[in-house]
Amino acid sequence: MSLATGLLRRQLLLAARRPAQVLSPLIFFAMVVMLFPLGLGPDPRQLAEFAPGVFWIIALLSTLMAAEDMFRSDYEDGSLEQLVLMPSPLFISCLVYAFAHWLLTGLPLLLMAPLFALMLQMPTSALGVLLVSLMLGTAVLSLVSSIGAALTVSVRRGGVLLSLLVLPLYVPVLIFGSGAVAAAADGLSAQAHLLILAGMLSLAVALAPFACAAGVRISVDAG
Amino acid sequence: MSLATGLLRRQLLLAARRPAQVLSPLIFFAMVVMLFPLGLGPDPRQLAEFAPGVFWIIALLSTLMAAEDMFRSDYEDGSLEQLVLMPSPLFISCLVYAFAHWLLTGLPLLLMAPLFALMLQMPTSALGVLLVSLMLGTAVLSLVSSIGAALTVSVRRGGVLLSLLVLPLYVPVLIFGSGAVAAAADGLSAQAHLLILAGMLSLAVALAPFACAAGVRISVDAG
Amino acid sequence: MWSFFHKLGSPPWMYRISGTILTWLLPVTIVLLAWGAIWGLLYAPEDFRQGNSYRIIYIHVPASAISLAGYYVMAIAGATSLIWKMKMADIAMRCAAPIGAAFTFLGLLSGAIWGKPTWGTYWVWDARVTSMLVLFFLYVGVLALYEAWDDEALGAKAAAVLSLVGTVNIPIIYKSVDWWFSLHQPATIKFTEAPSMHMDMFQPLLLMIVAFYCLFTCSLLLSMRSEILRRESTTGWVRKLLLGEGAGAV
Amino acid sequence: MQFDSFADALEMAGHGPYVWSVYAVALLVIVGLLVIPQVRKQRIMRDTLGQIKRREREEAERASGT
Amino acid sequence: MAALLSVANLNLERGGRSLFRDFSLSIERGELVQLAGENGTGKTTLLRYLAGLSSHSGAGELVRSECSQLYLGHKPAVKTLLSPRENLQWYCQGFGFSEEKIDSALELVGLYGYEEVASRTLSAGQLRRVALARVFLGDADLYLLDEPFTSIDARGVALLSAHLSERVNAGAAVVCTSHQPIPVDIPLRRVELGESV
Amino acid sequence: MAALLSVANLNLERGGRSLFRDFSLSIERGELVQLAGENGTGKTTLLRYLAGLSSHSGAGELVRSECSQLYLGHKPAVKTLLSPRENLQWYCQGFGFSEEKIDSALELVGLYGYEEVASRTLSAGQLRRVALARVFLGDADLYLLDEPFTSIDARGVALLSAHLSERVNAGAAVVCTSHQPIPVDIPLRRVELGESV
Ligand code: HEM
Ligand SMILES: Nc1ncnc2c1ncn2[C@@H]1O[C@H](COP(=O)(O)OP(=O)(O)OP(=O)(O)O)[C@@H](O)[C@H]1O
């Protein structure tokens, strides 16, 4: 337990010391949201129709942007070796890495979401569903990314490779996430979508840390 | 001159160290394109309307993703120090860095654009304008991002701030770029947009290398 | 049972037995392929709605069918090599990946070309098309990961982990894509006309499916044999094999 | 036979280019799947044999040298 | 007394080159072992194998008795964005050491006054010293150190050597690679690598 | 003969700490200067200042006569994705050296057989050797070397020292930081830093 809190604290400290890295996915998100009405023309109805999908696509991509750095500096400076040697199980550490990643990408997105929803003329009635779906979905994305990041960390210039590995795995989240928001915007019930997202999250929490830990071990083995 | 070609060769070698890495960006773009129908729904009419935006979102994404790495590994392993010490002017090297960045992000997108336009059901009449605007626009993006990359490569407080100042420079490119394609898709003339993009490019070629060189010097100075 | 497993894991046994299998499977495959192709191209009757373009089915459906099966072959081999550290499974996985990717590519390309005369466009974001595209990306991911590592053994482990993750995800991806499509599409394009297929059209299709399965097996065994030789190049049995048979063959 | 002539079979009432291009690509893929492994195997066998012979020659030289 | 760590019939290879063939080594309590050999003979590879970090590259019989181990590699495992104290705090949390000794350890390695600066502003030797401070945080039974004296000045070398010989006298074992002589006055077992291959 | 490089009244500070006050140094042709001092006394900072890499941290009068300079820092400036040969090729192109000597330089530093492997698969010492191979690529008048012996085995240290003393005898100047003694039999000028502060 003390390892988990210690690790979390360390990850957040590191992020606080390198704000540019944390901000750049958010800036990407903000820029696209801003540009979006410009590109499509200001017709509010159309905007609102596209909004859920676009919102989710950008969320996906900005999560992806931050995923590459999850283990990289730790691999390069040798911290990952020490992590592997620590007495507590590696999969718990992996879970913490994913959680920290979520706190730094998913959570800020969640916080900015109401503002962006407003800019995209999304009906306010859908806001609740948007937030819940974002919370569940981005958590799945962080967990899935942690696997890809662990497998590619020892490969120099792993960024694009990582995208190749995890983007296909993002697809279900995208479908149900944007589906939920679209349903809510149309005044339908989004409960089924959210339940499915919650199911995916439990599956990811149960399995991803183990795959991630295996990946970390293989990467450390590569020296 | 030999320095410039040597540097270009080195940058491309680094990127192409493995054959898969040359193809990866292409596949990556295809994956991102796939996200749009999945998020927005498969209706061809809708997709066609959104297509110009898709290209520019990908351009921005790939520029941002690759920009961070432009100087980082060279800074970390000390190559940047040697670059500064080399006899030829630093701004030329900076221009080469930006050009290599463009070859690895803008050009692949340009190559894949016709295929994606087909997949997104864009009217073929807009293809010419799409290609020209992408070429001009991604070149500007690469040049502008080289400034930000040079400033942020050594972690210093000021760097973050300065790179945030650079980011808004992306916005006009995206506006005029997607504006040009949208106009062409609607059957209007896109000449004005393209001329403005060309103007931005000449400005960027003339100024960005100097700003970038100054940034590199500051970063190297920081040790 | 155990001894069979043991044998499966032994390179020389595998090399020998696969050689024996290939001596008859390879000719059978080629004959089946030629027979099926000629039958489908020239003798099967014309479809009353799609005309001759439907003849693409004899490539398209077998290739598409194999692509998914190939992924599972690869993933099961990967799991076996991860868990039981069986050399042969490792080799099987390494060899199955590019073959599966090739079939997937063929399925995609033939479908796209078929789309032009039937749908009037090369590409439609239909559920099956999209899942197939995702599958192709999954294959590419595994191949790229393999290729990215300096150390082969580690690359194989990493790729095995990835293919296992993919296996858990494929059903979820397929289901969600299905659901996505049925939600959005008021069925403007339907291309699954299989049930009403005429028997004369169906028989060559069946033949081609069998032929493609044989083709997959042949190609897998062939690449496994060369991979076995490469990895065992310093062992005694390879030396004996090469010095015995090598004089004539090389 | 569904077609009266060779030209007819090529033409396939307008669908020929599509059908034949698919079969051509399929042929390429099939040939690739069967031939590439064989070529690789030949190369590996040649390289390995070379290695073995070289090693044995070196060993023989060492043995005769000492 | 049984060996703390022993390896027998080890075959190690990297990048297709065989580094060791049928290598055996057994390390007892109270031993200070220096792994010596030219650049590229496989000292690091062996040490990582002994630490349990890289299993794939070798095949051998590794037997390790129940003991606490401290491994320091070529890479310092120091986060340059964090201060020396923050680095050691995380290390203590991860390995379950008490955090009380951090300040005294930092002072011992000569980083008094630098506890709170970002490690990236430290000099090369000071950064290595942060890594070495771990040795003073808590006692281990088995030390696996890969070129611990890199970038360290003469006084630092003496300090570390003294501490290591003290630990050896107290019954721990130290395996250490180094291209420099190790200035200790206890018996030193030198294992020369790369000769037999 | 005028000094190759001279600095007078130098005030250097890093991170708010003053490292040198009114420091002066003048380096003539045919001199081998060892900068010595404990970790963190400012050797690297001084060397980088002399090399012209960091001007902001110091204020002083730096006079450099027209001469070719070779600087090797703590960081190896070797791309781990490229092979040793590719690394040196780019170095030659950048500094305008001929590429002919690359193979002999690599052989000299003991990397024969490793010219084409990716540098990330080299051992720590081998990687440093790629960096050191630059010294053998072409002759410079002024060598500024920051701990060139890091991770290098005894044979490598001897090789490099011999080359440096040869260059010094031929009229070049060498400024070198090192915590180890430099094994040369020519006169060595030791500049002790960190005493006066
Ligand atoms: C790029 C485009 C296409 C892709 C990726 C694709 C993919 C697939 C897949 C995955 C299957 C399932 C095979 C199996 O497991 O049995 C399939 C079957 C089939 N496809 Fe396509 N297809 C494409 C285009 C087309 C087109 C244009 C047509 C004709 C109009 C078509 C006709 C069929 C038929 C008739 C079947 C068999 C039906 C069945 O088994 O239910 N496909 N395709
Ligand atoms: N980027 C920086 N920002 C702030 N302070 C720095 C920076 N780099 C070095 N310093 C400080 O300057 C001092 C001198 O550092 P320098 O690297 O020159 O030491 P050094 O003599 O080379 O030591 P070593 O023997 O460890 O290499 C150190 O106390 C260090 O804390």
Ligand SMILES: Nc1ncnc2c1ncn2[C@@H]1O[C@H](COP(=O)(O)OP(=O)(O)OP(=O)(O)O)[C@@H](O)[C@H]1O
């Ligand atoms: N990741 C790797 N992939 C392939 N080969 C490697 C890898 N790491 C090291 N090697 C090779 O293994 C050999 C031994 O490397 P190792 O790092 O163990 O040497 P070392 O004895 O520690 O050398 P040094 O004194 O330079 O630190 C070297 O020849 C090197 O080329």
Ligand SMILES: [Mg+2]
């Ligand atoms: Mg080593």
Ligand SMILES: [Mg+2]
């Ligand atoms: Mg220094």
